[in-house]
Each structure stands twice: as structure tokens, then as C-alpha cells.
Amino acid sequence: MAQTKAKISVIQIGTLLVFVVGNGSYLARDPDLEDQENTTLFQFPSVDPIPLPAPVWLFKLLGDVTLVLHFLAMQLLVGSLTLATVWNFLGKKHSVRRDGSDAVIRKVPTLMTYVINFGVPPLLFSQVLYGRALYTSSVLIGFYWISVIVVLTLTYFLLYKCADRANSGRAWWGYSLLSWVGVVYIAKIFSINMTLMLRPEAWQPLYQASGGLGMIFPTGDPSTTPRFLFMLAGGFGLSGAGLLFLSTFGNEKPEVAGFLRKWGGIFAAGFLALEMAAGVWVYRVQPAVVQDGIMSGTLTSSALWAWAVFTVLAVVASLIAAFWGKTGSKILAATAILFGALGTAGFVVVRDGIRDLTLLSKGFDVWQRTVVSNWSVVLLFLALFVGGLALIGFLLVLVARSAKQIANQTAVAAFAGEADLQNLMEEEDDQ
């Protein structure tokens, strides 16, 4: 109850803000009314009798933060896999294109690791908050949903195969093309499920048609395609910025770095602009009640603005970075990717708002839950979470330091010809 109240006041403040800014036209009608008549035709499964073990906002916070990370990794994966495949296909052995593609593909398996592992927590938290809708839609496309696992496994394996071939100087675009198909397939299935879960009115007919295994795709949702395009365009765009980053911070040969920088910048600018267009499309296919809700909610409307502004900034930064000087600018590259990432964070919040508003208009209020927490567990988790990240950071620093030392020693040893590495190490130890 407390949460509902809090939410109402947030909406009220938002309303006021929007009104002051001069966009108060929506106040003239009651957007909820037109949809309410439909609610009798379908029902959400009943809510789990076990209360939520923590407040709704905490799940939302954790879910959105990890989803931003999932999306960042996923966008980098989709785009860099595409570019690398094209370059590897076009480039002859020892050409800049070919070397550029090799430089990129070596990073891709690690990206996939993080796509998957940052996908796990949002799925966990979404099942807690939206299980009634999410389990249902998953079962309705069950065949495709479980097929994600098979495709994911093969895709992941092929990526390692590509990296392996790149390391031994062989071409690999055939393998990466296959895994590209897998990645796009998975993205599409996710878009389908995440939109189907918002349409309880489509569930019964779909179930009747599919006979239970879930082999039929839902049709008739105007938002599925724009959402999918939005994610793909964003993916290409963000990975363009990723290449900018790789070109200035990585240690590639100068001509490879220059190549990555130029194309990375152009891609980032072009596709992030396209993402904006797709974003407008996504917004326009939302029903009036959702659009109004987004605009009147403080959080969602500011997130929408943040997304727009940061994406424009990322476009500009990428273009400048692409053509800046001979060796590029680290600051510009980092700025481009940072703005791109902030744009992603912005749209994650808007996306969350779209979901809540859509479900609410159909009678599912995510904030209406009893909460009975066991804080010892929650705190243990938070402590371990912070501790775990700190441990990883600490190890990475140690490893980087040690790697530098060893690299220097090897260089010195090579220089000194027969100089004894062992001696050198002992000397160092003595100091």
C-alpha cells in the first residue's frame, strides 16, 4: 500500500512538471477508461501466495541495473560480430580489414560470457515481479523459448572457434556468420516474448492455435518489430563506439587502429541516429495510456530525455572521434562510449515504464504486492555483491601489474640476448 501511495505522488509531481512545461493536453481525458472494458476477457494467473522477500523498488533497481549491463554487452556483441564478419569476408590475408576483424573477434567470446551472465539476474528479478505474465508468455512460445538454449550453446561454441582460427591466422567468417544468425534469432525471440507478456488478450487464441508445444509465433503486435529494430540499431551503434574505444585504448598496429577508428565512428554515428528513429517508432505504436504515462511520470520522462540527449551527444562525439587527428583521442573515444551507455541506461528505464503502464492498463499492478523480508539474506547478498566486485577489481589490478612486469622482463631479456631471466627476477625480488 505504501508503495502505491508513493507511486501516486510521483505521478502527481510528474503531472505537475509536465503541466508546467506546457504539455498538459492529456489531462483532458481519462486514458484508463477505454481499456478497462477489456479486462474481463482475460485474466492474469493468480499471484504467488508467498510474499515478496524484498520491496518492489529493490527488485526493480537490481533488475534495471543488471539489465543495463546485459544490454551493453549484448549491443556490443551484436554489432561487433556483424562488422567483424563482414571484414573477415572482404579482407585478404594480412590486409588491414582482416587484421581488424581478427582484433575484434578475439574479444567476442568474452562479450558473450557477459551477455549471458548479465542476462541471468534480470531474468531472475523479472520472474519475481512479473512471473504471472512472463511464465505464461514463455510457455505459449515454449518451443522457441527453449530453443534459445540450443542456439545459444552452438553460437557460443562457434565464437570460440572463430577466435581460435583468428589466432592461427585462418579465415573464420563462415562460422561467425552462423553464430550471427543465432544471435539475431535469440534477440528476436526475446523481443517476441517481452512483448507477448504484455498482451494477455492474445494468450488464449494463441494457446488454442498452438496446441501446447508453443510452436506458433504471436502476430498482430505493432511494437514487436520496432522494438527488435531498436535493439539491433542500438547494437550496431554502440559497438561502433566500442571499436573507437578498442582503436585508441587497445594495442593494435597503427593502420589497424586507424581503420577501426574510422569505421567505428561512422557506424556509431549512423546507427545511433537510426536507433533514435526506431525509438520514435516504438513510442508511437504505444497506446495513448502508455504514452501519457511515460510523459507524466517523472522518472520515465526524464529517462526519455536522458536517452535522447545522450544518444545525440554520442552521435556527435563518435563523428568527431572518427576523424580526430592521426592517432585519435582517447578522451573522445571514451566519451562516445560513455554517452552511448548512458543512452542505453535511459531507455532501459523507459522500457520498464512501458511495461508497467501497459500491464497496469490491463489490471496488473506490479506495485500491489505484500512484502515480507528477511533482511539477513538481503544484506548478505548485498555485502557479497560488493565484496565480489571488489575482489574481481583487486585481482584484475594484480594481474595487470604482474603482466606489465613480466612483459618488461621479457623485453629486457630479449634485448640482453643471453641475459639470464632467472637472475633478473631474483634481482627484482631483492629490491
Added chain:
Amino acid sequence: MNYPFWDVPYLSGGGVIGLIATYHLLIALFAVGGGLYLPLAERKALKEGRDDWFGVLKSHSKFFLILTAAFGTTSGVGIWFAIGLANPEATSTLIHNFVFGWAIEYVFFIVELTTAAIYYYTWDKIDPKLHLKIGYVYAASSWLTLVIINGILTFMLTPGSTWLSVAGSGNEASVFWYAFFNPTYFPSLVLRTLISWNLAGIWALVTASRLDGFRHGKLKHEIISWSAKWLIPGFVLVPFCFLWYLAMVPEAQRQLLDLGISTIGQGTFTQITRSALITVMTSATIIALVYFVAVRNSKSFGLGWAISLVLLAFAATASTEQAREMLRKPYVIGDFMYSNGVRKSEVEKYNAEGYLTHSSWAANSVKGFYSDSETIEAADLKKGELMFRGQCGACHTEKGYRAMNNLLKDRDETAIGNILQMLHENKDDSPYRKYMPPLVGKDDEIKALAAYLKQISVNASK
């Protein structure tokens, strides 16, 4: 039936879970055991100055990384997708209870994956002592993932009296730690740890088998013998731990096992006995093969043999899983929720007020059947199918796994009616109540189910 039913022909949703889970366990437990194997082997090589071991360990750590990341992680996500599809109600219960347990596991998991990648990518690139330390962090974090997930898995078999006493009251969170450290927690943790060492040894033989025994005879022999030792603790201790584990399982569930032994030949219960026997036999074969084929003839020990060992381990894991699965019947969460998602506490309500009528998912379609179908019989059949999916489909398919057409082949209407009657009454002396949930619902629903089953039986006899 709060959710739509995922109807997988021939295999059943439970079958999909079983397949993915077995495949996952084989890799995930290797990720745990192998996580210890690598740094211990590295330490030995460092201490004894064995440069030739390093080549083998490097290639093993690559194999390890790809196997555990590409196949282990994805299959783990796979189990989760599968349980959500096959049993959303139970998955929801587990998640509401243990969401932070999973979140904690996830933290260890991130540490595990990051250190696995660092370990593989930094051979020769960092100070060997630091490299070894990374290996130990990996070993610790991967074992800790087992420490966590074990709590959730064992909870399903034995939630324990404390949790059961508050289940349904809304205060489940207050007894989180009782649910987590439930009666089978510790025996199961020890068992799984031992098995993870076994698997570490077996998978290491895969890497070793690829060494050329004629060029590196001594090295190959040493690696194989050292890896084979990893099987010893498991071989010696698993039987005792298994008894310990059984001792912690409630009496009623254990009876399933006894029954299996006293009624061999009856078909039904030999399943669990059979599973147990397969586990014992495959394990013995593995040990024998490792000793006679790998250790004694290490030079010519090839990939074919190594893969056969992995397949045997798969069989042993699969049958153990099946035994565990049988032990849990008729529940998905012991003494709380039946395999078909019906809570024990809801049985009376469904009997009095109807099963389908209480399903937000089915109620509307049932109305539709009677207005759209040409005859009442046709509508009854459709309604019966919903009953079947909702209450029997978790364990039976029409044709295929535990097939209805087989089980019902020679039964006529009265026989079917009698079975349903017994299932519905669920008396204390009913032979079915040990492995099947009570059939719930009002008379018209049960009649509809009977009509549907009769049709299956008629089709089967054709």
C-alpha cells in the same frame, strides 16, 4: 492450472528438464571439481619443476574454459528455462523463497567465470604464484556456487518441518535459513563434492588421452595416474554418504525404495531400483576401466576410451538423477506441492469447488467448449484433456514417456473409473498415493477425464 500447460509430445516437459539437468550436472560438477584439479596440478608442477606438465595443463584449462563456459553456463540457464516452462507454479514458489539465494549464487558465479577466463588467458603472462592464486580463487568460488544451489535443490526433496510449519502463512521468509539448511543439505553437499572430484578426474583423462603415448609415454602415464587418484575418495565414500542421505529422507518417501526391492518384477517400482542398480554398475565399470585401460595401459589410452568413460559417467548421473526424481514423487516440493503444481493445502478446495473452475487459465476455455462444440461428448473430451494436462501431464504423456496409451491399453471404462476413484479418494492404503498425487476436482470434471482417458485406451487397442 494457473498457467498454460507446456505439452511436449513423447518426451514431456519433465523429460526435457531431466535431459538438460543431467547434461548440465555432468559439466557443472566438473567445473567444481576441475576447478580444484587445475591449481593442485599446477602447484605440483611448480613444486617439482615439471615444465612438461604445464603444456598439458594449459591445454586442459582451455578445454575446461570452453566446456564450462559454452556448455556449462548455457545448460544451467537451460534448466532454468525448462523448469519455468514445465512447472511454472513450482518455479515461482522456489523463486519467491530463494531469489536472494540465487542472487548470491550469481555473485560467486561472476567471480568464478572471471577467474576462469583470467586463469586461461594469463598462463606465462603473469607471475606463476599469482596465477596459482587465481586458480584457488576460481576453485573456491565454483565450490561456493555448489554450496548455494545445493540448498535450493535439497529443499525440493526435504523442505524440513520448520519451513512446512509456516508454509502458506506468508511468513516463509522468516525461516529462510531453515529451508536452506534443510535435512538433506549436508549429506547432499558432501555427495556432490565427492562426485565433482570424480568428474574432474574423468574429464582430465580426456585431455590426457590426446597425448601421444609413444612420444610422451612417461608424462602421459603420470598425468593419467595422478588424475585417476581423483576417483578414489568418491569411490570409497559415496556409498556411505548415500546412506546418510537416505537416512535424512522422510520415511514415507523412503518406502518407495523399499518397495522397489521387495516387488521386483512388478514394473512400477523397479524403476527406482533399476536406477540405483545402474548407478552402482556404471560406477564400478568406470573404476575398472580407469584402472585397467587407462592406468595400466596409459600409452595406448585414446580419445575413444576417454569419451566412453564420459558417457558412462553420463549414464551414472542420469540414473542417479532419476532415482532422486522418483524419490520425490508425488511431490515437486516435498509435502507441499505435488508434481502437477497442486498444493497439498488446496486439495479440499478443488474437490469442493472444482479444479478447472479455479484456474484462471482454463475456466474461460471450458465455457467456450460447451458453447462451440457440436455435442456435449465432444466438449467433455476437451474438458477431460484439460484435466489430463493439468493433473497428469507432469508425469505422463499420451504416447511416449510413461505413456497413457500403454498404461491404459487393456482397461475398459469401469477399470479406468476405478483407478480414477482410487486416485481421487487417495486413501492411506492406496498403492498409488506413494507416487501419484490425488486426483482433484468435482464429479463432472473427473467424468470428463474418464471420457478422455477412455478415448486414449480405445485408440491404443485399435
